[in-house]
Amino acid sequence: MHYLPRACKLKASPWAIVLIDEDRLKGPITQVLQLLRLLVVRMVGSQHPKVRTNTFSGALMNTKTSNLTNVRTSNLDKRAGLNWNTTIFMVIFHLGAVASLFMLSWKVVPITILLWWISGSLGIGMGFHRLLTHRGYKTPKAVEYFLTFCGLLALEGGAINWVVTHRIHHANTDASGDPHTPRDGRWWSHMGWILRGTSQQHDDSVMQRYAPDLMKDPGHLWLNRLYFVPLILSGIGLLAIGGWSMMFVGVFLRVTVGLHFTWLVNSATHLWGTRRFETKDDSTNSWWVALLSFGEGWHNNHHAHPRAAKHGLTWYEIDFNWYGIRALQLFGLAKGIRLISQQQIAAAANAQFGELKKAA
Numbered sequence: 001m002h003y004l005p006r007a008c009k010l011k012a013s014p015w016a017i018v019l020i021d022e023d024r025l026k027g028p029i030t031q032v033l034q035l036l037r038l039l040v041v042r043m044v045g046s047q048h049p050k051v052r053t054n055t056f057s058g059a060l061m062n063t064k065t066s067n068l069t070n071v072r073t074s075n076l077d078k079r080a081g082l083n084w085n086t087t088i089f090m091v092i093f094h095l096g097a098v099a100s101l102f103m104l105s106w107k108v109v110p111i112t113i114l115l116w117w118i119s120g121s122l123g124i125g126m127g128f129h130r131l132l133t134h135r136g137y138k139t140p141k142a143v144e145y146f147l148t149f150c151g152l153l154a155l156e157g158g159a160i161n162w163v164v165t166h167r168i169h170h171a172n173t174d175a176s177g178d179p180h181t182p183r184d185g186r187w188w189s190h191m192g193w194i195l196r197g198t199s200q201q202h203d204d205s206v207m208q209r210y211a212p213d214l215m216k217d218p219g220h221l222w223l224n225r226l227y228f229v230p231l232i233l234s235g236i237g238l239l240a241i242g243g244w245s246m247m248f249v250g251v252f253l254r255v256t257v258g259l260h261f262t263w264l265v266n267s268a269t270h271l272w273g274t275r276r277f278e279t280k281d282d283s284t285n286s287w288w289v290a291l292l293s294f295g296e297g298w299h300n301n302h303h304a305h306p307r308a309a310k311h312g313l314t315w316y317e318i319d320f321n322w323y324g325i326r327a328l329q330l331f332g333l334a335k336g337i338r339l340i341s342q343q344q345i346a347a348a349a350n351a352q353f354g355e356l357k358k359a360a
Helices: 028-043 074-078 084-100 109-133 141-152 159-171 186-196 204-210 218-225 229-270 287-292 299-304 320-330 342-359
Strands: 052-057 060-065
Touching (some): 084 186, 109 141, 109 159, 109 320, 141 159, 141 218, 159 204, 159 218, 186 229, 229 287, 229 299
Antiparallel strands (some): 052 060
């Protein structure tokens, strides 16, 4: 296993790591309700309220209106019109998800949960994110393609487009050029950027710059072009096995809920939560987002050390994606795993203790 050097600011590179500011957990139910209310407000065209953040230093906490929300990025220029193809598909899937609620039964729940784990953990967390985007570990090419195939079941676009968007996010986190920063609004960071922003569609020059490794891989190029096929095949299979109810729940409900769980990492973990590492963006650790995203909610840990394959750094920071990577390692299918060292974790803890002493 490889331990990572201390994160540093490399703004000009696609692999850039940007370091940040402090937020505090307000309670998951309150956070979700706030986010839903803001989505509704945004959809009816009301003025978006100022983002509120909680800053803390050790045990001392106070709530204030963030002046970071006055910083607007260039993504606002891309809000002029809807991405109609994406918007139509989002409407169809959300309507299908609502319809599937009337078809729920115990027969369809187990396979839906299984597909959620396959697509969300094996595919997005372990595959798209920690393997393809950050190269936090290495696998045989067949395993890499398998994890990519699993990720396509989540309908989050082709893997290369996903990787490019995420590498751009890390190169410009919560600054000009970030595709989905809450500094442009909570609605924008959660779903607005999909409907009105880049929607993960990039020029070829951008794709070549941010994902040259994947753009040279014929297998990934092929999978990227046919990203919608795995979901269609799974839908046909579910229809054949369990009828319309299994297909609606296993496709429309699973995909829609899974998309929102992923988008919570973009929105909620840059708005509320706790912070172990001092970085220069707004990333936080959120236990409830971590549970919904198989470990991706330990976002401050991740932004401080992006190439680390393990995001949950203590026994209580549950990280199912890391458990999956560890399982691959035990079977000899993962190697070159990059980790945050205990010294780096201890240094962060000592820094927080120092802040406490100053406050006292």
